Amino acid sequence: MQDILFDFISKYISITEDEKNAILSLDLFRSVKKGTILLKEGQKSLNSYFVLKGCIRIYYIIDGEEKTTAFYTEMDALTPACVINKAASEYFISCVEDCILTVSNVDMEEEINTKFPKFDIMCRKFSEELLAKQQINFDEFKTSSPEQRYLNLLQKRPDLIQRVPQHQLAGFLGIKPESLSRLRARILEKKS
């Protein structure tokens, strides 16, 4: 299970046994039950997450309605905006499935980063890469219709469509659950 984390790190930097042990000694691994809320709107948490197993999501509550905007699965890292801004969170984070996560806070990261400056490099590379991906992603979203977005998701993350409730997927696609339902029916009709 820990190897998933080290595989991730190895994508950016080489890592020695010493460094691995330093990370393990921080005791970051947590098992979390489906439905657990990791972060609530209004909280000023300093925790970051890395998903080893399972799925977590970001959602807002707007006019009493849940609006899911993002999913994180195996090998995804999530540093909530409130950790960066040092502000109250605008959104919730909860577990879509039973999860195994690492939970780290800013202090731990600083400790590791001063001990092993390599990790700073990793963080920079990682956030630059993520920023580029995120931008392309946003652009794709803007330039396509809900139907195209759904078909696109079917290509790129077919697992998500299986493991996540449709009404959460709908939010992720920027539409209402009823629209997603109809859109799917429409696609099935076209195929036949």
Add this chain to the structure above:
Amino acid sequence: MQDILFDFISKYISITEDEKNAILSLDLFRSVKKGTILLKEGQKSLNSYFVLKGCIRIYYIIDGEEKTTAFYTEMDALTPACVINKAASEYFISCVEDCILTVSNVDMEEEINTKFPKFDIMCRKFSEELLAKQQINFDEFKTSSPEQRYLNLLQKRPDLIQRVPQHQLAGFLGIKPESLSRLRARILEKKS
């Protein structure tokens, strides 16, 4: 004019006269005419931009149609995705107005960063901050209607609505120019 760049840098790190001179000696400043294309689809450019004056935009050409997805104005920095991926660009970048920019490439940045490690820290802070902003931005986009997005833009970046052609704004809002035109008429009617 250079002070705009140094003000930006000062948001993240303290900067000495020595460091300022090192940057100035790179001769990064460029005047660019409206309409100039800075990056074309398919190119593997390694250039990053910082806007001192003017406005540049990202756009795609899809089915022969321009689709604008992002604008960058004074104090905005832009490192195209293709610089990070080392891949062919999926989009174009061009000047919406006459601009004064800094144009830097990856080699220059590495040179400065090894000479002054502080700049590495700045880059990390900056991309983390941008990533958090971008995420919130994307979430807002997903959870609101075209009309809400337009009204939101009117609040947050009223300048853009003045300085940018409507059909480019439409793409930015994820709709067609005709829809933006009607949407605006609708809003005016409501007010009266």
Add this chain to the structure above:
DNA sequence: AGTATTTCTTAACTAAAGTCAAGGAGTTAT
């Protein structure tokens, strides 16, 4: 100044998303 081009608006029509409501299927809890 006058022409060409780009940009914006309007209209009529089509297609798709939002809304509201009802009901069914599946899951969870006791």
Add this chain to the structure above:
DNA sequence: ATAACTCCTTGACTTTAGTTAAGAAATACT
């Protein structure tokens, strides 16, 4: 096992966006 929820679908209706086309207004060109 039954009741209570949650989740998904469907239908009828409203609203808004996409499409196509035409023309007006503003800008750029020489």
